[in-house]
Amino acid sequence: MQRLGRLPTSWRKFALCSGHDPELWFLVSQDGGAKAVAICTVCPVRLDCLDWALEHHERGGIWGGISARRREQMRAHARAAVGRPREASLGRSLEARRV
DSSP, X not given: OOOXXXXXXXXXXXXXXXXXXXXXXXXXXXXXXXXXXXXHHTOTTHHHHHHHHHHTTOOSSXXXXXXXXXXXXXXXXXXXXXXXXXXXXXXXXXXXXXX
């Protein structure tokens, strides 16, 4: 997956979520956010989105296909493993483990 660079929001214009109801990502419904995650899964800027949420300590919603609860678990795991790493690397680390 190609990364779009480090501009703070340049990735947003390529996000597949634009044009959809934001409530899919922020008011997680009975489906547990499955519709939002399905869109994120095929989004070309999924990792940029996840990195942004991690860098900005976004506490709500689904970002990059990852729930707020799971992002907090990622942060806690990273802190325990290596002692407060730069959080932007967490999204890239997650992707590397899936490849």
